[in-house]
Amino acid sequence: MPKKRYSKYLNISDQTLVNKMAEASSPTKKPAKTPSSLSTSSSETGPASDAGMTLASSRLDAVDGEESVPDYQIVAAIDFGTTFSGYAYSFASNKQAIHVNKNWGQTQGFLLHKTPTCLLLKPDGQFDSFGFEAVSKYNELSEEEACSHYYFDRFKMKLYNNKELTTDVTIEDANGKTQKAVDVFALSLTFMKKHLLRAIGAHLGYDAHPDTVRWVLTVPAIWDENAKQFMREAAHKGGLIEKPNSEQLLIALEPEAASLHCRNLPATDFVGYKDSSGAGKPSFEPGTKYLVVDAGGGTIDCVAHKIRKDGRIRELFRATGGAWGGTIIDRQFQNLLEDIFGQEFMASFQQDFPKDYVEFLQDFEIKKRGDCDSIRVSMPYNFCNFTHGGASIQQAIKAFAARQKEKSEAGDEASGAADVKFSSGKLVLSSSKVSSLFKDALDQINQHVETLLQKPKCKELSSVFLVGGFAECGRLQQSLRDRFGERITILVPEEASLSVVKGAVAFGHDPGAICQRICRFTYGVGSYLPFEDGVHREDLRVNSDGMDLVKHIFQTWAEAGEVIGHNEIWRETYTPIINNQKGIIFEFFRSANKKVQYTDEEGVEKCGFLVVEMPDPTGGRERAVDLEVIFGGTEIKVVGYDHTSSTRHETYIDFLSA
Numbered sequence: 001m002p003k004k005r006y007s008k009y010l011n012i013s014d015q016t017l018v019n020k021m022a023e024a025s026s027p028t029k030k031p032a033k034t035p036s037s038l039s040t041s042s043s044e045t046g047p048a049s050d051a052g053m054t055l056a057s058s059r060l061d062a063v064d065g066e067e068s069v070p071d072y073q074i075v076a077a078i079d080f081g082t083t084f085s086g087y088a089y090s091f092a093s094n095k096q097a098i099h100v101n102k103n104w105g106q107t108q109g110f111l112l113h114k115t116p117t118c119l120l121l122k123p124d125g126q127f128d129s130f131g132f133e134a135v136s137k138y139n140e141l142s143e144e145e146a147c148s149h150y151y152f153d154r155f156k157m158k159l160y161n162n163k164e165l166t167t168d169v170t171i172e173d174a175n176g177k178t179q180k181a182v183d184v185f186a187l188s189l190t191f192m193k194k195h196l197l198r199a200i201g202a203h204l205g206y207d208a209h210p211d212t213v214r215w216v217l218t219v220p221a222i223w224d225e226n227a228k229q230f231m232r233e234a235a236h237k238g239g240l241i242e243k244p245n246s247e248q249l250l251i252a253l254e255p256e257a258a259s260l261h262c263r264n265l266p267a268t269d270f271v272g273y274k275d276s277s278g279a280g281k282p283s284f285e286p287g288t289k290y291l292v293v294d295a296g297g298g299t300i301d302c303v304a305h306k307i308r309k310d311g312r313i314r315e316l317f318r319a320t321g322g323a324w325g326g327t328i329i330d331r332q333f334q335n336l337l338e339d340i341f342g343q344e345f346m347a348s349f350q351q352d353f354p355k356d357y358v359e360f361l362q363d364f365e366i367k368k369r370g371d372c373d374s375i376r377v378s379m380p381y382n383f384c385n386f387t388h389g390g391a392s393i394q395q396a397i398k399a400f401a402a403r404q405k406e407k408s409e410a411g412d413e414a415s416g417a418a419d420v421k422f423s424s425g426k427l428v429l430s431s432s433k434v435s436s437l438f439k440d441a442l443d444q445i446n447q448h449v450e451t452l453l454q455k456p457k458c459k460e461l462s463s464v465f466l467v468g469g470f471a472e473c474g475r476l477q478q479s480l481r482d483r484f485g486e487r488i489t490i491l492v493p494e495e496a497s498l499s500v501v502k503g504a505v506a507f508g509h510d511p512g513a514i515c516q517r518i519c520r521f522t523y524g525v526g527s528y529l530p531f532e533d534g535v536h537r538e539d540l541r542v543n544s545d546g547m548d549l550v551k552h553i554f555q556t557w558a559e560a561g562e563v564i565g566h567n568e569i570w571r572e573t574y575t576p577i578i579n580n581q582k583g584i585i586f587e588f589f590r591s592a593n594k595k596v597q598y599t600d601e602e603g604v605e606k607c608g609f610l611v612v613e614m615p616d617p618t619g620g621r622e623r624a625v626d627l628e629v630i631f632g633g634t635e636i637k638v639v640g641y642d643h644t645s646s647t648r649h650e651t652y653i654d655f656l657s658a
Contacts, residue, residue, distance in 0.1 A: 071092075072092065072212060072213065072214035072248075072508075073091060073092050073093075073208070073212040073213075074089055074090075074091055074092070074200060074208055074212055074213045074214070075089060075090055075092070075095075075213075075214045075216060075505050075508035075509050076088075076089040076196050076197075076200070076213050076214070076215055076216070076505075076508075077089065077215075077216040077217075077218065077252070077257075077501050077502075077504035077505045077507075077508060078189065078192050078193075078196070078215070078216070078217055078218070078501075079114075079218045079254075079500050079501035079504065080117065080156065080185075080188070080189070080192070080217065080218065080231075081114070081117055081156065081296055081297055081298075081469065082117065082154055082156045082157055082296055082297035082298030082299075082325060082326075082327060083116065083117060083153075083154060083296075083297030083298075083326065083327070083365065083469060084114035084115065084116055084117060084297070084469055084497070085114060085115060085116075085117045085131070085188075085192065086100065086101065086104070086113055086114035086115065086497075086498070086501050087100070087101060087192055087195070087196045087199075087501060088100045088498070088501045088502050088504070088505050089196065089199070089200060089505060090505050090509070092509070095505075095506070095509045098502050098505050098506075099199070099203065100113055100498060100501065100502070101113065101195070101196075101199055104131065104132060105131070105132035107132075107133070107136075113495065113497065113498055114469070114497060114498075115130070115131030115132050116131055116132060116134070116135055116153065116362075117131075117153065117154065117155070117156060117188070118130065118131060118134045118135050118138075118151070118152065118153040119134055119150075119151070119152045119153075119155075119184055119187060119188050120133075120134035120137055120138050120149060120150070120151050120152075121149060121150035121151075121152075121173075121179070121187070122149060122150075123148040123149055123150075125150065125179060125183075127187045127190070127191070128149070130187075130188055130191040130192075131191075134151070135358075135362065138151045138174075138355050138358065139355055139358075139359050141355060143352070143353060143354075143355070146175070146354055146355040147175050147354065150173045150175075150177055150179060151173050151174040151175070151354070151355070151358065152171065152173050152174070152179075152184050153174070153358065154297070154298070154327060155171050155181070155184055155185075156298060157298040157299075157323070157327070158171050158181055159181075159223065159227040159230055159231075160220070160223065160227070160298065160299065160323060161224065161323075162224075162226070162227065163224075163226075165224075165226045165227060165230055165656065166656050167180070167181075167182045167230070167233055167656060168180065169181045169182075171184060174354045174355070174357070174358055175354050181230075182230065182233055182234050182237060183237070185230075185231070185234035185238070186234045186235075186237035186238035187238065188238075189217075189234055189235055189238035189239075189240060190238040190239055193215075193238065193239060193240055197210075197213075200213075211248075213248075214248060214249075214250065214508050215235065215240045215241065215248060215249045215250070215508075216249070216250045216251075216252050216504045216505065216507060216508040217231050217235060217240075217249065217250075217251055217252065218251075218252045218253075218254045218257055218500055218501065218504050219231055219251055219252070219253065219254065220253070220254050220255075220294075220296070220298075220299045220301045220321070221253040221254060221255050221256065221294075221301045221303055221319030221321070222299060222301055222319055222320065222321045222322070224655075225607060225608075225635075225636065225653070225655040226607075226655040226656055228251050228634070228635060228655075229244075229635075229652065229653075229654070229655045229656050230656065231251065232244050232245075232249065232251070232652070233656070235249055244652070245637075245650070245652050250507065250508055250511060250634070251634045251635055252503075252504040252507045252508070252634060253301075253303075253319065253634050254294050254296070254301055254468075254500045255292040255293075255294040255301045255302065255303040255319065255467075255500075256292075256303060256313075256503070256507070256514050256634075257499075257500045257501070257502075257503030257504040257506070257507050258292050258294055258465060258467040258468070258499040258500045258503050259290075259292045259303065259305050259313060259465065259503065259514075260313070260503040260506045260507055260513055260514075261493075261499045261500075261502045261503030261506060262292070262465040262467065262491070262493060262499055262503070263284045263288075263290070263305075263307065263313075264284075264506075265493060267282050267283070269493060269494050270282065270491045270492060270493055270494065271477075271491075271492040271493070271494060272492075282462075282463055282489060282491055284307055285307070286307050286308060286309045286310075286311070287306070287307065287309075288306070288307045288462060288463075289304065289305070289306045289316065289458065289460055289461040289462060290304070290305060290461060290462060290463040290464065290465060291303070291304050291305075291449070291452060291453075291458070291461060291463070291464045291465070291488075292304075292305065292464075292465045292467065293445070293449065293464055293465065293466050293467070293468075293471075293480075294321075294467050294468045294471075294499075294500065295325060295326070295445070295466065295467070295468040295469070295470035295471045295473075295476060296325045296326070296468045296469055296470060297325050297326045297327050297469055297470065298323060298325045298326075298327055299321055299322065299323055299324070299325050300321045300322060300323075300324045300325055300444075300445055300448065300470075301319060301321040302319065302320050302321050302448065302449070302452060303315060303319045304316035304317055304452065304455075304457065304458060304461065305514075308515065312512070312513055312514070312515040313513060313514050313515065313516075314514075314515060314516035314517075314563075315514065315516060315517045315518050316455075316457040316458070316518075317455060317457055317518050318517075318518040318519070318520045318561070319520075320448070320452065321448070322444065322448065324441050324444045324445055324448070325441075325468075325470055326365075326368070326441070326469065326470040326473070328440060328441040328444075329368055329437050329438055329441055330361060330364065330365060330368075332436075332437040332438075332440065332441075333361070333364050333368075333437055334346075334361070336420075336433075336437065339400065340396055340397060340400040340420065341393065341396045342396070345386075345391075345396065348386075349382075349383060349386050352386075353380070353382045353383070353386070356380035356381075356382045356383055357383075359380055360377070360378075360379065360380055360383060363377050363378045364377045368434075368437075368473070369469075369472060369473050370474075371474040373431035373434070374428065374429060374430050374431050374434065375428075375429045375434050376423075376426040376427070376428050376429075377426060377427045377428075377429070378425065378426055379393070379425055379426060379427055381425075384425055393422070394422055397420060397421070397422045397427075400420060401420065401421070404419065404420075419432055419433035419436075420433060434475075435475070438475050438476075438479075442475065442476065442479045445476070445479070445480075446479060446480065446483045446484075449464070449480065449483075449484065450483070450484075453484070453487070453488070461488060462488065462489060463488060463489045463490075463491050464480070464484070464488055464489070464490050464491065465491050465492075465493070465499075466480060466490060466491065466492045466496065467492075467493060467496050467497075467499035467500060468496060468497060468499070468500065469496075469497040471492060471496040471497070472492075472496050472497055477490070477492055511566070511633065512566045512567070514566065515565065515566045516563050516564065516565055516566070516632075517563075517564050517566075517632060517633075518561060518562070518563060518564070519558045519559060519560055519561065519562045519563075519564050519631075520560065521560050521590040521591060521592060522556060522558065522559045522560045522590060522591045522592070522593060522594055522595075522596055523556070523557055523558045523588065523589070523590050523607075523629075523631070523636070524554045524555050524556040524557055524588070524589055524590075524596065524599075525555050525557065525572075525586055525587065525588055525589070525627065525629075526552060526553065526554065526555070526586075526587040526588075526589060526599045527553045527555050527574065528542075528544075528549040528550065528551055528553060528577060529549065529550050529553050530547065530548065530549060530550075531548040531549055531550045532550075536550040537550070537598070540552050540598065540600075544577045544578060545577065545578050545579070545621075547577070549577065552598045552599045552600050553597075553598065553599070554589060554591075554596045554597055554598055554599045554601070554604065555572065556596065557570040557629050557631075558570070558631060559594050559595075560591070560592060560593070560594050561594065564631060564632040565632050566632045566633060567630055567631075567632055567633055568630070568631060568632040569628055569629070569630050570628070570629045570631070571626060571627070571628050571629075572626070572627050573624050573625070573626050573627075574624070574625050574626075574627060575621055575622065575623060575624060575625075576614065576620070576621050576623055577621070578621065579617070579620035579621055580617050580620075581614060581617075581621075581623075582613065582614055582615070582617075583611060583612060583613040583614050584611070584612045584614065584625050584640070585609060585610075585611050586609060586610045586611075586612070586627055586638070586640065587599075587606060587608075587609050588606070588607050588608045588609060588610075588638075588653055589604050589605065589606055589607060590604070590605060590607045591603045591604045591605070607653065607655055608653035608654045608655045609653075609654060610627075610638050610640055610649065610653065610654075611640075611649070612625050612627075612640030612641075612642055612647070612649050613642070613645075613647065613649075614642050614644065614645065615645050615647070616642075616644045616645045618644055619644055623642075623643065623644045624643045624644075625640060625641065625642050625643070626639075626640070626641040626643070627639070627640055628640075628641075635652055636652065636653050637650070637652050637653075638650075638652070638653055
């Protein structure tokens with residue numbers, strides 16, 4: 001006979017959790033889904049002996065094919081990048097016709113597809129401007145005004161690998177002043193939303209109703225679940241959606257989105273193939289394997305995909321990558337400035353002239369994307385006339401050149417005696433010096449791609465799609481071609497920086513296009529089981545209402561490395577451990593280890609929770625609560641259903657309060 005699974009007892013001290021969950025989920029009276037309404041998969045959750053006493057304990061698959069979604073007339077995607085952001089949209093009546101804004105920075109003399117991810121707030125913390133306008137306004141402020149305003153740039157990386165991330169986390173602006181990170185993201189998204197809706201309105205000739213728009217936000221595939229939820233919270237606070245768990249918002253993984261876009265491009269839309277004939281052109285037939293390298297400002301994100309016979313995509317192994325994006329080169333440039341002028345010199349200049357310091361770095365950011373061998377970086381007027389410790393910048397550059405010359409004469413060939421010069425208000429970096437700034441980032445990217453290509457699942461892999469803003473850098477393209485060009489084809493779309501946002505629109509129309517993913521962690525829910533001598537740990541034995549139970553059981557719903565179908569459902573039924581129990585707290589855990597038995601094992605971490613209230617005590621310990629976990633998408637969704645009161649709680653796992 002299968003074992004009963006018992007829930008965690010919800011007591012008075014847990015009321016704060018109930019209150020918190022009440023804000024995130026609205027309980028409604030609905031009949032629960034039954035197994036017969038879905039097609040049963042061949043896989044099941046764990047061995048039969050661990051299934052528990054359940055009404056339905058199994059792994060279930062969503063119906064294959066294009067996902068049934070509400071009738072959204074418009075899909076609007078926002079690519080919120082580390083250095084630049086943009087958007088795209090298309091209409092349900094013509095999904096393939098994707099529109100992007102090509103006029104960012106028009107009033108500042110630019111006509112670009114993206115705008116800098118820069119936010120300017122007024123001294124009272126209210127919104128002032130975003131993007132090119134924020135950069136322009138900040139640069140025009142007096143030093144006193146600049147110090148009283150808030151200026152944020154490149155703040156997206158604050159979410160990367162941040163284990164302590166909550167909605168209370170603060171971030172520093174260019175002057176060291178702080179604001180809540182969720183407010184900075186929310187205000188930025190509000191601007192992007194309004195700008196996008198105006199563009200749609202201009203296209204249609206009337207304002208689109210907000211409920212007809214499905215929003216898509218892009219995030220790196222290597223981001224943790226808490227960072228994805230943080231973006232949901234910011235989107236909610238920014239007015240994109242009415243409640244955080246709204247299905248009107250989808251989270252798209254950036255390299256997956258780029259994959260959807262690139263695999264449907266004609267060969268002539270890749271760099272180097274525009275004028276070529278049919279021979280040698282890339283093609284993407286069923287069975288084709290390829291790697292996507294999404295090179296952004298902050299992260300490098302890699303996924304490997306295979307095209308199935310039905311045209312949908314399956315993931316070959318879980319997404320990988322690291323913080324090796326274009327901002328590494330910017331940090332190397334800052335290190336060079338400190339080598340030339342000294343740390344105290346640069347710190348003093350940044351403190352006294354914060355907007356000029358930002359302008360200096362921004363000019364390098366633009367110049368590094370070019371194809372020129374050498375780089376001439378404009379030095380702000382205040383920098384050219386700034387002194388610290390009695391030394392001018394010209395003297396500092398000459399002293400640096402002299403030190404480099406001494407090293408060169410001593411046999412240090414890498415010192416580069418003439419690599420840095422001052423000319424007409426510009427810092428001139430030679431080709432070899434620029435290459436040295438790129439070296440660390442390119443070496444790490446090449447090594448990571450090499451590691452991926454050695455995987456058995458990458459056998460017969462034909463191509464690498466290189467996408468993202470950093471992908472437009474000629475040095476990165478050439479580096480990959482030099483290292484791998486004889487083994488695989490390096491494909492760079494003509495508009496590499498738009499691959500993600502255009503693909504995100506396609507994903508919004510068909511979220512099931514990526515039909516199989518590889519689970520990054522082993523996920524499970526904590527529960528109790530009847531205690532068995534010789535089977536369970538004695539130290540975890542507890543007694544409740546005369547029953548001997550074992551606590552901290554890790555009930556697995558998916559294992560690390562397991563292939564998960566899109567919107568697969570894991571379902572289990574739980575019973576209370578006392579007669580008058582008022583609710584169940586489901587606590588969710590994860591581990592990088594494949595096999596896990598207890599939630600207190602090394603490497604297991606709590607990652608979220610769900611509260612299901614049980615207001616009707618009729619039936620005592622024989623009452624039942626169903627738990628459904630819907631996964632295989634870009635987020636994990638959970639549903640709790642109390643049979644006695646017919647109350648249904650539906651939400652995404654709260655990863656920010658774990």
